[in-house]
Amino acid sequence: MEVTRDTLRREHVSSVGINSSTIFLIVFLACATATAIAIGAFPLQASIATIFLFAGLHNWLEFRYFVGRMPLRWGRSAPFYSMAIGGVFFLAGLYWIAYVGSGTWLWNSSGWSLFASVWNSLLIGWLLVLYSLRKRNAKDNHAWLPLLSVALLMSSIAWLTPLYCSLVLVFLHPLIAMWFLERQIRRTKIQWLRAYHLCLASIPLFLVGLAFWLSYQPNIPDDNPLSWRISEHAGSQLFPMVSSHLLVTIHVFLETIHYFVWLLLIPLVDRRSIPWRFSQIPLFSNSRGLPKVISSLFVMGAFVALALWISFSVDYVMTRDIYFAVAILHVLAEFPFLIKML
Amino acid sequence: MKNLLLMMIFVIGHQSCTFGYDLGPSPGQRPKPQAKPTDRSQSPPEIATIKLKDLKNFVIQIDKDAKEARLIIPNSLIRSLQNEMGTSGSFLSPNLINDQPTVSRIGTIIGGLLMALSFLFGGLWLIRHRKLSVPNRAVIAFILSLTGIGTASLVYANAGPPPEVGVITGKIFSSTVQASKQALGEIRIETTNEGDSIKLIVPDSK
Numbered sequence: 001m002e003v004t005r006d007t008l009r010r011e012h013v014s015s016v017g018i019n020s021s022t023i024f025l026i027v028f029l030a031c032a033t034a035t036a037i038a039i040g041a042f043p044l045q046a047s048i049a050t051i052f053l054f055a056g057l058h059n060w061l062e063f064r065y066f067v068g069r070m071p072l073r074w075g076r077s078a079p080f081y082s083m084a085i086g087g088v089f090f091l092a093g094l095y096w097i098a099y100v101g102s103g104t105w106l107w108n109s110s111g112w113s114l115f116a117s118v119w120n121s122l123l124i125g126w127l128l129v130l131y132s133l134r135k136r137n138a139k140d141n142h143a144w145l146p147l148l149s150v151a152l153l154m155s156s157i158a159w160l161t162p163l164y165c166s167l168v169l170v171f172l173h174p175l176i177a178m179w180f181l182e183r184q185i186r187r188t189k190i191q192w193l194r195a196y197h198l199c200l201a202s203i204p205l206f207l208v209g210l211a212f213w214l215s216y217q218p219n220i221p222d223d224n225p226l227s228w229r230i231s232e233h234a235g236s237q238l239f240p241m242v243s244s245h246l247l248v249t250i251h252v253f254l255e256t257i258h259y260f261v262w263l264l265l266i267p268l269v270d271r272r273s274i275p276w277r278f279s280q281i282p283l284f285s286n287s288r289g290l291p292k293v294i295s296s297l298f299v300m301g302a303f304v305a306l307a308l309w310i311s312f313s314v315d316y317v318m319t320r321d322i323y324f325a326v327a328i329l330h331v332l333a334e335f336p337f338l339i340k341m342l
Numbered sequence: 343m344k345n346l347l348l349m350m351i352f353v354i355g356h357q358s359c360t361f362g363y364d365l366g367p368s369p370g371q372r373p374k375p376q377a378k379p380t381d382r383s384q385s386p387p388e389i390a391t392i393k394l395k396d397l398k399n400f401v402i403q404i405d406k407d408a409k410e411a412r413l414i415i416p417n418s419l420i421r422s423l424q425n426e427m428g429t430s431g432s433f434l435s436p437n438l439i440n441d442q443p444t445v446s447r448i449g450t451i452i453g454g455l456l457m458a459l460s461f462l463f464g465g466l467w468l469i470r471h472r473k474l475s476v477p478n479r480a481v482i483a484f485i486l487s488l489t490g491i492g493t494a495s496l497v498y499a500n501a502g503p504p505p506e507v508g509v510i511t512g513k514i515f516s517s518t519v520q521a522s523k524q525a526l527g528e529i530r531i532e533t534t535n536e537g538d539s540i541k542l543i544v545p546d547s548k
Contacts, residue, residue, distance in 0.1 A: 110446055113446055113449060114446070114448075114449075117449055117452070145463050145464075145466055145467035145470065146463075146464065146467045146481075148463045149460045149461075149462075149463040149464035149467060150460070151460075152456045152457070152459045152460035152463065153456070153457060153460035153464075155456045156452075156453045156454070156455075156456035156457035156460060157453070158453075159449045159450075159452045159453035159456060160449060160450065160453035160454075160457075162449065
């Protein structure tokens with residue numbers, strides 16, 4: 001049941017003392033501050049620890065959330081979901097081909113730039129089509145013009161600065177989770193909306209604070225493959241003039257918020273997303289659903305998460321590489337569900 | 343619709359013309375970048391270091407009588423350096439020389455074409471929405487702010503370094519130059535038969 005703005009107003013007026021949204025705001029800011037300081041002090045260790053602990057787990061929870069949002073029958077949304085699922089696997093497939101083929105003669109520098117440009121343009125085009133399918137019944141029939149204009153501008157940037165655009169996706173991905181949470185709060189916990197907007201507004205302040213603190217720090221030593229990969233993933237190669245200590249800290253800070261959004265905050269604001277409440281998943285609980293398929297997928301996902309922990313313990317560097325290649329699936333899967341919530 | 347088609351033809355034609363112009367050195371002439379976003383086979387670039395057995399000290403001397411910066415290298419060290427390079431190859435690995443991404447010619451053309459089309463459709467949208475509603479005004483305000491911030495960033499990013507950074511004098515040890523983390527300027531390289539240390543003499547300009 002959605003809570004209306006009137007309900008919010010009434011609750012706000014009748015509340016005495018600190019309400020839950022204020023507590024949420026205070027806890028968020030306190031946790032974010034502690035996290036920023038800890039990561040700023042130990043960026044490499046924080047990167048290794050957070051990915052080890054949360055990478056598999058948050059993927060499982062995201063999958064759980066998406067399955068919970070999938071309708072039993074697609075109906076008029078069939079083109080949207082078909083395009084969404086097709087696009088996710090097509091773009092992920094292209095990405096994997098590039099990943100598997102990396103190191104071969106095909107992938108010299110210009111090959112990589114060209115691939116990044118084409119892939120990013122396809123991603124933007126896919127998002128444009130998805131948004132058009134989502135809003136095809138909208139009243140404003142001129143809405144496609146600004147959308148097309150923005151999409152073309154983004155594609156243009158993707159061609160002019162292909163590798164920087166790929167890095168943008170790395171930093172944009174954590175923010176998508178925050179957008180998800182905003183849409184979810186609007187639906188199920190609107191009394192927290194204002195507090196959450198303040199939380200969102202604090203993120204740039206944290207980033208500015210980190211920049212002031214760490215911009216003159218020496219680069220993270222990249223004398224071993226792991227630290228070099230972590231720095232490179234955060235863009236140290238593309239921004240050699242910026243301290244890699246700062247880049248890694250910002251990346252890990254945003255990723256950590258992303259993990260906690262999926263692990264903690266979304267289940268907190270949406271009772272249907274509480275992991276063990278399988279009865280809230282239409283595809284699982286409804287008689288017309290696919291309970292066996294869904295339960296098998298959940299069990300398989302749990303095994304993958306477990307295998308990920310074991311693999312990280314055995315060979316962290318290789319597992320990290322493989323994880324980030326496979327994780328493109330969940331990065332892409334977030335977009336259609338976000339568009340569906342707009 | 344007719345106007346739209348004509349404008350598109352114009353834009354595409356204009357962009358095609360740029361193909362013939364020299365947008366920059368051809369791909370064969372520019373250094374090939376090595377940066378790869380997700381190359382799992384990459385490993386940290388290795389620096390080929392050369393240790394000169396005969397080099398004891400590097401001396402930096404601030405000289406108030408000096409008119410220009412001079413780097414004085416003993417001939418014995420040059421010979422030693424030549425010998426070492428003969429066995430170690432280049433000072434820098436190719437990765438270090440060519441690790442900056444560049445915009446390819448085709449990328450520039452397609453990027454320019456897409457940007458022109460973007461402005462075209464954006465302009466059309468503005469024309470068709472003469473009566474701007476409040477949300478649209480907000481969007482325009484946002485875009486204008488973004489443009490302002492972008493322009494300011496570009497100007498700031500392209501601003502030249504402080505004057506002290508552009509010339510090698512005693513001021514390279516000042517806090518202003520230290521903040522820039524680099525100094526550049528003309529320097530005269532000399533060789534000498536005396537001593538076994540490389541000496542950098544910088545004018546003491548106040």
